[in-house]
Amino acid sequence: EAQVTQNPRYLITVTGKKLTVTCSQNMNHEYMSWYRQDPGLGLRQIYYSMNVEVTDKGDVPEGYKVSRKEKRNFPLILESPSPNQTSLYFCASSLKVTQKLQFFGPGTRLTVL
């Protein structure tokens, strides 16, 4: 089954404790992206990747890192999480860089205390 998977789905952590949210797609998609969703602000793009070893900042990249060592995986790293990073996070992918039809993962709800 074609899908985008994220782990964990729920995470509660404390300020400053490094964490990684994994994202994996099995559709051989080139383009992958991370978003955060907050009430009243909709979805905001954090980082995106056009292919392996090619990543770029979205609209709200501060406090986040990403890597794209393999085509299927695009982990989101929070080196020192803070409470303002409490949010619902979505990973998405699309077949080509030029194709905007993104498939979204199920989301990761992160709480930073």
Next chain:
Amino acid sequence: GQQLNQSPQSMFIQEGEDVSMNCTSSSIFNTWLWYKQDPGEGPVLLIALYKAGELTSNGRLTAQFGITRKDSFLNISASIPSDVGIYFCAGHGGYQKVTFGIGTKLQVIP
């Protein structure tokens, strides 16, 4: 950066009624997308629009890419209870970033 204004932010409608929502942008987009998000799920693509003036339907849903390339609307005809959810517009300009509206929360009263 680019900004999208999506309205209305929420709607309560009676089952069977038609619904209309729209998005306007501060700048030109090359692609408009409409997504629906059910509670606890990720957004799912409903309709994609690729050129100005384009009118596209998907069942009871119809969306249009505005002539100015700065706006788009989504209509839902004869609403049913499963139409409940949050509808997002999204626009893509000349770079690889995609900008989303804040969403329209739709509630259908049976």
